[in-house]
Amino acid sequence: MNRLLIGTRRYSSWSLRGWLAVRVAKLNVLDQVIPLRGGGQTVEIHRISPNGMVPFLEHDGAQVWESLAICEYCAEFAPSLWPAERIARAHARSIAAEMHAGFCGVRQAFPMNLGRDRQPRPQLDEAAQKDIATIDRIWSETRERYGAGGGYLFGSELTVADIMFAPIVTRFRSYAIALSPRAQAYAEAILAHPFLREWYELAQAEPKEWLLDSYESLV
Numbered sequence: 284m285n286r287l288l289i290g291t292r293r294y295s296s297w298s299l300r301g302w303l304a305v306r307v308a309k310l311n312v313l314d315q316v317i318p319l320r321g322g323g324q325t326v327e328i329h330r331i332s333p334n335g336m337v338p339f340l341e342h343d344g345a346q347v348w349e350s351l352a353i354c355e356y357c358a359e360f361a362p363s364l365w366p367a368e369r370i371a372r373a374h375a376r377s378i379a380a381e382m383h384a385g386f387c388g389v390r391q392a393f394p395m396n397l398g399r400d401r402q403p404r405p406q407l408d409e410a411a412q413k414d415i416a417t418i419d420r421i422w423s424e425t426r427e428r429y430g431a432g433g434g435y436l437f438g439s440e441l442t443v444a445d446i447m448f449a450p451i452v453t454r455f456r457s458y459a460i461a462l463s464p465r466a467q468a469y470a471e472a473i474l475a476h477p478f479l480r481e482w483y484e485l486a487q488a489e490p491k492e493w494l495l496d497s498y499e500s501l502v
């Protein structure tokens with residue numbers, strides 16, 4: 284079976300990453316969405332996916348889990364997912380891995396909720412502030428060094444690095460995080476990408492029964 288298992292689009296940041304890579308690579312797979320129960324309690328996912336999580340890709344006999352591994356798999360079909368030049372590619376790999384492994388301050392303070400539009404939280408803790416500053420610097424420096432050919436981190440092609448940061452872009456919008464002009468311009472370029480717009484539309488069309496109070500009532 285060729286499928287990409289994902290969670291509720293409104294909330295599942297990791298699913299967005301896997302889905303974007305699969306779309307860029309044009310893999311012929313069906314999306315299968317399982318509504319998240321919240322708090323890592325989605326037993327329907329645990330039963331299917333080897334690591335108990337989404338995204339999980341099954342494609343032509345290959346089983347791939349962990350969003351970064353899915354991105355790597357997709358890059359075998361779409362080499363443009365990594366910059367062609369060695370030094371730029373090394374930088375892209377480093378920041379993609381840094382995102383995959385970290386920035387817990389931002390991830391904890393700002394759960395992904397695509398239904399939330401520019402509503403700040405009353406207070407920002409220190410870990411979140413530190414992460415915001417680091418991410419702003421990464422985006423700005425990468426754009427300055429490698430981004431000249433277009434609006435994304437490495438120019439005109441969406442790379443795995445952009446994909447890894449895409450759900451951070453949506454969170455910064457949801458929670459009205461102030462960014463430097465360069466980082467803000469980058470965030471807007473990502474939000475305008477047709478795949479991001481499509482994901483937002485699909486998220487908006489999800490059944491109301493999938494809404495989770497713990498996410499929706501967050502101040």
Ligand SMILES: N[C@@H](CCC(=O)N[C@@H](CS)C(=O)NCC(=O)O)C(=O)O
Pocket residue numbers: 290294295296297298319320321322323324325326328329335336337338348349350351383
């Ligand atoms: N490191 C994993 C993280 C994936 C992850 O945390 N997925 C969450 C949804 S965003 C999940 O599947 N949770 C299981 C559950 O809700 O039971 C990756 O990069 O794919």
